[in-house]
Amino acid sequence: MSQSKPSYALAFDTANETVAIGIGVLNQETRTITEVATQEVYARRQSNTTLLPQIEALFNRCEIKREQVSCVICGRGPGSFTGVRIAMATAKGLASAWEVALGGVSSLDAVAWNAWSAGKRGRLTVVADAMRHEIYPAQFDLLDSGVLRLDPDTVIKVEAYAESFPKTDFIAGDALEKYLNHFVDDGSVSTRVCVLEKDFWAPTGKGLLLAAQAKWQDKSFNPFDKEVHNPGVLLPVYTRLSDAEENERIRLAKENTDVKTAQNIKRTGEITYRPFEESQVNAIVQLEALQMGSSAWSPLAVRDELGRKNRSWWTAFEGESLVGYAGGFIADGNLQILKVATAPTHHRQGIARRLVQYVASDARDLGASSVSLEVRASNEGAQAFYRALSLQPNGVRPRYYSDGEDAIVMVGPLPLAKKDVAGMSLQDNRTRNSNENQTGLAPESKPQILALETSCDETAAALIDGKGVLHADILASQIDFHARFGGVVPEIASRKHIEAICGVAEAALEQAKTSWKELDAIASTYAPGLVGALVVGVAFSKAAAWALDIPYIQVNHLEGHIYANKIPTPDLKPPLVVSLVSGGHTMLVEVRDWGDYHILGQTLDDAVGEAFDKVAKALGLGYPGGPVISKEATRGNPKAIDFPRAMLHSGDLRFSLSGLKTAVITYIEKERQAGNDSSIPDIAASFQQAVIDVQVAKARTALQQTGAKEFCLGGGVAANQELRQAYEKMCAEEGVRLTLPPLTACTDNAGMIALVALDRFRETRFASLDADAHAQASLESSY
Numbered sequence: 148m149s150q151s152k153p154s155y156a157l158a159f160d161t162a163n164e165t166v167a168i169g170i171g172v173l174n175q176e177t178r179t180i181t182e183v184a185t186q187e188v189y190a191r192r193q194s195n196t197t198l199l200p201q202i203e204a205l206f207n208r209c210e211i212k213r214e215q216v217s218c219v220i221c222g223r224g225p226g227s228f229t230g231v232r233i234a235m236a237t238a239k240g241l242a243s244a245w246e247v248a249l250g251g252v253s254s255l256d257a258v259a260w261n262a263w264s265a266g267k268r269g270r271l272t273v274v275a276d277a278m279r280h281e282i283y284p285a286q287f288d289l290l291d292s293g294v295l296r297l298d299p300d301t302v303i304k305v306e307a308y309a310e311s312f313p314k315t316d317f318i319a320g321d322a323l324e325k326y327l328n329h330f331v332d333d334g335s336v337s338t339r340v341c342v343l344e345k346d347f348w349a350p351t352g353k354g355l356l357l358a359a360q361a362k363w364q365d366k367s368f369n370p371f372d373k374e375v376h377n378p379g380v381l382l383p384v385y386t387r388l389s390d391a392e393e394n395e396r397i398r399l400a401k402e403n404t405d406v407k408t409a410q411n412i413k414r415t416g417e418i419t420y421r422p423f424e425e426s427q428v429n430a431i432v433q434l435e436a437l438q439m440g441s442s443a444w445s446p447l448a449v450r451d452e453l454g455r456k457n458r459s460w461w462t463a464f465e466g467e468s469l470v471g472y473a474g475g476f477i478a479d480g481n482l483q484i485l486k487v488a489t490a491p492t493h494h495r496q497g498i499a500r501r502l503v504q505y506v507a508s509d510a511r512d513l514g515a516s517s518v519s520l521e522v523r524a525s526n527e528g529a530q531a532f533y534r535a536l537s538l539q540p541n542g543v544r545p546r547y548y549s550d551g552e553d554a555i556v557m558v559g560p561l562p563l564a565k566k567d568v569a570g571m572s573l574q575d576n577r578t579r580n581s582n583e584n585q586t587g588l589a590p591e592s593k594p595q596i597l598a599l600e601t602s603c604d605e606t607a608a609a610l611i612d613g614k615g616v617l618h619a620d621i622l623a624s625q626i627d628f629h630a631r632f633g634g635v636v637p638e639i640a641s642r643k644h645i646e647a648i649c650g651v652a653e654a655a656l657e658q659a660k661t662s663w664k665e666l667d668a669i670a671s672t673y674a675p676g677l678v679g680a681l682v683v684g685v686a687f688s689k690a691a692a693w694a695l696d697i698p699y700i701q702v703n704h705l706e707g708h709i710y711a712n713k714i715p716t717p718d719l720k721p722p723l724v725v726s727l728v729s730g731g732h733t734m735l736v737e738v739r740d741w742g743d744y745h746i747l748g749q750t751l752d753d754a755v756g757e758a759f760d761k762v763a764k765a766l767g768l769g770y771p772g773g774p775v776i777s778k779e780a781t782r783g784n785p786k787a788i789d790f791p792r793a794m795l796h797s798g799d800l801r802f803s804l805s806g807l808k809t810a811v812i813t814y815i816e817k818e819r820q821a822g823n824d825s826s827i828p829d830i831a832a833s834f835q836q837a838v839i840d841v842q843v844a845k846a847r848t849a850l851q852q853t854g855a856k857e858f859c860l861g862g863g864v865a866a867n868q869e870l871r872q873a874y875e876k877m878c879a880e881e882g883v884r885l886t887l888p889p890l891t892a893c894t895d896n897a898g899m900i901a902l903v904a905l906d907r908f909r910e911t912r913f914a915s916l917d918a919d920a921h922a923q924a925s926l927e928s929s930y
C-alpha cells in the first residue's frame with residue numbers, strides 16, 4: 148500500500164507499581180492502532196528510573212526510530228499521585244520535544260480493555276488503590292463490540308464501597324492487594340464474583356493502546372491533532388484537591404468559623420490573590436451591591452458558596468481592600484463561571500483575567516475540561532474579555548436576566564490559554580537582572596542548553612548559550628497557591644509544576660527565539676528539594692533530552708545558588724566564600740574551584756529563612772516572612788530588644804537559629820499576655836539584627852580563615868537589605884570583593900541552573916536514563 152514509513156504511537160502508564168508500555172502503528176484511515184510491542188515491568192516506587200530505560204529498550208528491540216513517533220499516550224490515573232505524575236511529566240517531555248500530540252487515557256479503562264482483549268465478557272469492577280483506606284472504583288461492561296464505562300472517576304472509602312458493592316461478574320485492580328477480603332467473603336465460594344488473575348490488575352501496554360484506539364474511534368482523541376492535544380493540556384485524574392485544600396474547605400464549610408487562613412498579607416500596591424474565605428464575605432457583598440445592582444447576591448448566598456466541594460472562588464486584594472473576585476462550580480467536567488467582578492478603580496489591570504485563570508486552574512484539578520458562562524447581550528466589553536480567553540458564543544438564553552435582557556452563552560476549553568501555566572503570570576528575570584542580551588541567538592552560539600528548576604514552589608526555565616549568555620530566564624511563581632497555608636504545600640507544588648512545565652519551557656524557547664530541535668542539551672535540578680516537585684522537572688527534562696537524542700544534565704540546586712553570582716559578576720573566579728541562606732539552608736561554603744565545595748559550617752537546626760517565616764507567622768504577618776519582617780524592621784529599633792546571638796562565640800562556623808526563634812516567639816506571647824501592645828517594628832528589627840550580627844561575624848571569620856578575596860551570597864534571605872548593607876561594610880573592612888546578586892538571582896530561578904549546566908556540558912558530565920530526583924544531596928560530593 149502506502150510507501151511512507153509507519154507512524155507510531157507510544158503509550159505508557161505508571162499509575163501503580165507496574166510500568167506498562169505499548170507501541171502501536173497508527174492507521175489514519177481506519178482510526179486503528181495496531182500493536183507492535185508491549186511490555187510490563189514491576190517497578191515498586193521506581194517508575195522514574197525504570198520507565199525511560201524500558202522505553203528505549205523496546206524501541207531498540209523493535210528497531211523503531213524516535214522520529215517515527217507521531218503521538219504519545221499517557222495513563223492519567225487515577226492512582227498514586229507521584230506515580231501518575233512521573234508518566235505525565237515524561238509524556239509531556241517527549242511530546243513537547245517531538246512536537247507531537249499528547250493523548251490521555253484512564254488507567255482504569257486500560258485495565259478494562261486489557262481484560263476485554265483476553266476475551267472476558269460481562270460486568271467488570273476495577274478498584275485501584277487510593278491509599279489511606281480509599282479506592283478509585285469504576286464499573287465497565289465488557290461487550291463483544293468493546294468496553295462501555297459505566298461510572299465517572301470517584302474516590303471512596305473501601306468499606307463504604309464494599310458495603311453497597313454493586314453487582315458485578317469480575318473484579319480486578321491493585322486495591323485487591325490490600326482489600327481482597329472486602330469483596331470476596333474470606334475467599335469462600337459463597338460469592339459469585341470472579342476475581343481476575345493478578346496479571347489483570349494493572350494497566351498493560353495492550354490495554355492502553357486499545358483504550359486510546361477507542362477514543363480515536365469515538366473521536367474524542369485524534370493522534371495527529373497536536374493543536375488540540377498539545378502537551379500542556381493534559382493533566383492527571385485527581386478526583387480531589389490536595390489534602391491541604393480539602394481540609395481547608397472542610398474548615399471553611401463549618402458555620403461561624405473563626406479561621407483566618409490568609410493572615411493580613413500587607414503588600415500594598417501589589418495585588419495578592421487568595422481563595423475565598425469567611426472573613427471576606429462582607430467585602431464581597433459590598434462589592435456585589437456596587438457592581439451588580441439589583442442582581443447582587445445576598446450575604447447568605449455568598450456565604451453559601453464557602454467550602455463547597457465542587458466550587459472554586461478566588462479574591463484579589465490590594466493591601467487590605469477587596470478589589471475583585473471570581474468563582475464558579477464544576478459539574479460533569481465543566482466549569483460554570485458564576486461571577487467575575489473587579490472594583491471600578493481596578494478595571495483593565497488584568498485582575499479579572501488572573502482571577503478567572505486561578506478558578507480555572509482549580510477546576511482542572513477537579514476534573515473540568517471545559518468552561519461555560521452567561522453574559523449580558525449588551526455587555527460587549529465582557530464578551531470581548533471572554534473571547535480573549537478563547538471562549539466562543541454558543542447560543543442565547545432569551546430573557547435570562549430579571550430585567551428581561553438576553554444572555555449570551557459562551558463556552559471554551561480548559562486550560563483557557565494554549566500555554567497556560569496554572570494561571571500564574573510569567574516573570575522575566577533577564578530584564579530585572581539587567582543582564583539581557585536582546586539580540587537573538589547566533590547560529591554559532593553553541594551549545595544551546597535549556598535548564599529547568601522545579602525543586603520547590605517556582606516553575607522556572609532558562610536558556611543559555613556557549614558564551615554563558617542567558618537568552619531566557621523565565622519563572623512562574625506559585626506563591627498565591629501556598630501563602631494561605633503559611634508555607635509551601637508539597638502536593639500543591641507538584642500539581643502546579645505539572646500544569647506549568649510545558650508553558651514555562653515553551654516560553655523560554657520562544658523568548659530565546661529558538662526551538663527544541665536546536666537544543667544541544669537539557670538540564671534540570673535533581674536535588675535537594677521536595678521530591679514530588681523535583682520529579683516533575685527531572686522526568687520532563689530527561690524525557691525531552693532522550694526524545695531529541697541529546698544529553699541530559701543534572702544540577703544540584705545549591706550549586707545553582709552559588710553559580711547565581713556569575714549573573715552579576717561574570718568574571719567571578721574561585722577561591723571564594725559563599726553564604727547560602729534560604730528557607731531550607733544556612734551555610735558558609737568555600738568554593739575552591741567550580742565543582743569543588745567545602746562546607747565550612749551550617750545550621751544545626753532551623754534555616755534563617757525558616758526563622759523569618761516562623762517569626763512572621765507568630766506576629767500574624769503572613770507568608771513568606773522575610774520580606775514583611777524586613778519591611779517592618781525599617782520602622783523599628785534594632786536595639787529595642789536584646790535577643791540571643793546563638794553560637795556567636797562558638798569558635799566555629801556553625802549556626803543555630805531555633806533558640807532565637809523560640810526567644811522571639813516567647814517574647815511575643817508574653818507581651819500579649821501582659822496586654823502590652825507590642826511593637827511589631829521593634830521586634831522585627833531586633834530579631835533581624837540578631838540574625839545579621841551572627842551571619843556577618845561568621846562570614847568574616849570564614850574569609851579570614853580561608854584567605855579568599857571574594858565573598859558571595861545566595862538564597863532568598865540574601866534579598867534582605869539590612870543584611871546586604873552589613874556585608875558591604877564588612878567586606879570593605881576586610882578588603883574583599885562582594886557580589887550581591889539581584890533579588891531574582893537570590894531566590895530560586897533557572898538561570899543559575901543553566902550556568903552550572905554549561906560547565907557540566909563542557910566537562911561532558913551527563914546523567915543516564917535512570918537518573919532520579921533526590922530530597923537530599925551533599926554539596927561536597929561530586930555527582
Ligand code: KG4
Pocket residue numbers: 603728729730731732755756757759760771772773774777862863864865866867868893894895
Ligand atoms: O531561596 P528561597 O527562595 O527558597 C528556598 O528556601 O530554597 O528562599 C526563601 C526564603 C523564605 O524563607 C523567605 O522568608 C526568605 O527567603 N526571604 C527573606 C527575604 N526575602 C525572602 N528573608 C529575609 N529578608 C528578606 N528580604
Ligand code: ZN
Pocket residue numbers: 704708729862863894895
Ligand atoms: Zn533555593
